[in-house]
Amino acid sequence: MNLFKKYITVLLVGVLLLTITGCQSETKPNEDTSANAQDNSNEDTSDATNTSSDTTDEQDSNDNSESSITIKDCVGRVVVLDKEAERIVDLTTMDGVRTLIQLGAQDRVVGFNESSHTVFNGKGKAKKNYIIVSQVAPELKDLPVVGNIKEPNIEMIISLNPDIILIDSMAKNSAEAIQNQTNIPVVCVGTFGSFEYDMLDMLGTIVGEKERAQELIDFTKTKLQNITDITNNIPQEEKKRLYYWTHPMKGHAPKTNANYEAFVLAGANNVAVEADVIPKGVYEITKEQIIAWDPEYIFIHSPFKDDFDGWMSADLAKEDEVIQGTQAVIQDKVYPIKGELGGWDMSTQAAEVFYLAKILYPDKFEDLNVEKEGNEILKKYYNLDGLFTDMSHQIQLYEWE
Amino acid sequence: MIESNISKPINHEISNKKLLVEYKKGNAKKVFLIFVLIAAIILFSLFAVTIGPLDISITDAYHVIIHKIFPRWISAPTEQILRTVWFVRVPRLLTGLIVGFSLAIAGSVMQPVLRNPMASPYTLGITSGAGFGAALAIILGKSIGNGPYFIVANAFFFSMLTSLVLILLSKRKGSSPQTMILMGIALTHLFNAGTQFMQYFADSWSTAEVVFWMVGSLSKGTWGTLKFIFPVVLVCIPFLIIKSWDLNSIGAGDDAAKSLGVNVESTRMILMIVATIVTSITICFTGTIGFVGLVAPHITRMLIGGDNRFVVPLSGLVGALLLAASDVVAMNILSPVVIPIGVMTSFMGVPLFIYLIVKMRRSLS
Secondary structure, X not given: OHHHHHHHHHHHHHHHHHHHHHHHOOOOOOOOHHHHHHHHHHHHOOOOOOOOOOOOHHHHHHHOOOOOEEEEOOOOOEEEEOOOOOOEEEOOOOHHHHHHHHOOOHHHEEEEOHHHHHHHHOOHHHHHEOOOHHHHOHHHHHOOEOEEOOEEOHHHHHHHOOOEEEEEHHHHHHXXXXXXXXXXXXXXXXXXXXXXXXXXXXXXXXXXXXXHHHHHHHHHHHHHHXXXXXXXXXXXXXXXXXXXXXXXXOOOOOEEEOOOHHHHHOXXXXXXXXXXXXXXXXXEOOHHHHHHXXXXXXXXXXXXXXXXXXXXXXXXXXXXXXXXXXXXXXXXXXXXXXXXOOOOOHHHHHHHHHHHHHHHOOOOOOOOOHXXXXXXXXXXXXXXXXXXXXXXXXXXXXXXX | OHHHHHHHHHHHHHHHHHHHHHHHHHHHHHHHHHHHHHHHHHHHXXXXXXXXXXXXXXXXXXXXXXXXXXXXXXXXXXXXXXXXXXXXXXXXXXXXXXXXXXXXXXXXXXXXXXXXXXXXXXXXXXXXXXXXXXXXXXXXXXXXXXXXXXXXXXXXXXXXXXXXXXXXXXXXXXOOHHHHHHHHHHHHHHHHHHHHHHHHHOOHHHHHHHHHHHOOOOOOOOHHXXXXXXXXXXXXXXXXXXXXXXXXXXXXXXXXXXXXXXXXXXXXXXXXXXXXXXXXHHHXXXXXXXXXXXXXXXXXXXXXXXXXXXXXXXXXXXXHHHHHHHHHHHHXXXXXXXXXXXXXXXXXXXXXXXXXXXXXXXXXX
8 A cells, every 4th residue: 555655656746747848849949930830820729720610711712702701810710701801809919900000901990908008008117118009000099998818898899890809829719709709700810929921911811901911021021031042051050049038137037039030030040949848938047058058149138118127138138247158248249139029020020130130140241231121121011211220229229330 | 559559650750751761762863854854955955066057067066166165275167167156056056945944944933823734925925915016016117126126125025014914913902823814815815816907907028027926936046135035044044943942832722831931922923023024035036936835844744743843943954955956856857948946846845745644644544
């Protein structure tokens, strides 16, 4: 009996350890994380697909009238709309409303969530957030608030009479519940740090701005090709190794994130990707790990204006006594980077590919004018001049002479 | 008849002597266990400073420590090794040991004082108060501190505020230890609700940051934080250990304690105040670590019985070893990802705890 109890205890420990190590081996270290993320999300939701019906895309198209639209959302759910969406409720944390602004369809948004309301109204701590759309479409600040994904205000949503509801891909499990409660099609959107051209195309289709979506996609791909034509030719072993210090709170453990496609396109090896870990999201490491990785560059996540309480700037990171021996600090290669805030902005991400390429490979991109390229990209998306210059000054990105 | 009357006192004397011998044997066993645990902690520490993401030899790791203690005797291997061992591994290990020691002692004092086996800094709402303060700083950007102490100061303030409310309420006439436990549970729910309310309106990164704080981390353990924690612990812990002698009297009941000359009310109050100060100063730097304070005292009681003179210091040693060992596993099992220390402590401590419960039930039956 005593022996049996010992076995039970050993078994419990074993199960816990297996659970942990099982998570570790889910992905291979060298997989393309962005593609992987998309594939995984599609696989995960394959059972939940076909929300409007259990038929295939083709059948859906045949079964509905000519004006109906069939799309596959960012998690692979097939959604059928009667017509182009004229009225949209956005429950995402900015990804939905941002993309609609980029498509010139911000007037279709009839309600959004609380965090978007906070950002557009610059309330409290959000005053220091640098999120471009709040200055590009300030008229949205008076939109009705429809709760958030955790607790959507269903009655308010129904009263706004929207054609579709947008929610974050991460909240895909709530899609069916909200759809069933409101009887309004729900579409999942989200980028997770990669260039989600499909999302742009899908929302373009939904609002009847497919041409505008295609124009942005072609423009971005052509622009980025100017960089990738060069960085793709850099042998893997010669690519610069960088550490992305995300959410750098003062006095807290360092964190990192393997999902930022801008690093890959700019020809860098993100050390977080080298680690055989669960690919998505932010995770905590030790400072000793930074020493062990010994990156050539450190990029500090800096999406706030001025000095933000509790947030560590690139200058402060350089003074951290523990990482003084790393190549990045010794060679003074610690830089700020915007990264994500209120979701991932594909336009600033494209601009940051240029910013990163010039920092990482100054010889190869000697003639590259980051400010000019950045302004051009952001103007294409938001139709305003000088946005990159403004962003660069406000969040204190590195600027060349 | 006469013989039997004479023989009774003689039997008593023998039995008292036997009891005394048994008692001394028991105490010797407990003192021996203290030395065993101290030795285990030293051996574990010598092992812990040699492992980490960076490949540093055992000799180099020890060279650094000896170099720092006796700079003239020996030189440090390299600057990088010195920084890694002295600025990362040693302070993190010391933080784990001190925090584990402190939380376990706080729990071991609170349980007999409140006469409740579920009493701990966690169940009394002290950690929830700290979590609320941290969330207030992270989500709303409001704090009584600034710079690196932006979150820490708030966490400390609100954990102390919780303790103060608990103590003031317990001073009301007619209040009992049970009232204090119920108050603690009520405050836990109140602060948790407050934190959830803020998280409800918060953006995703702030919510994530609060979650990171809530699951606890020893990464915040640096020489800088130890400068704050160590002096407080150095004053409070010996006091708690000395006063633990009175816990045995209180455990026998308030009337019995009073008859032995113990001022029950004031002793209970002082012990609670000191235990909460120790708790607050540690968790405000590390985040919520709930399991050690609750379970380490129980593990100790299962090993040596309920004599609080030994339970309190031994709980500290068990807690120190449990937390520091959990941290080493948390850092290395999924490296480079660090598993939250609160999670790992439960993973490691719960199987041991269950095993001891099963074993104890068997011996009782």
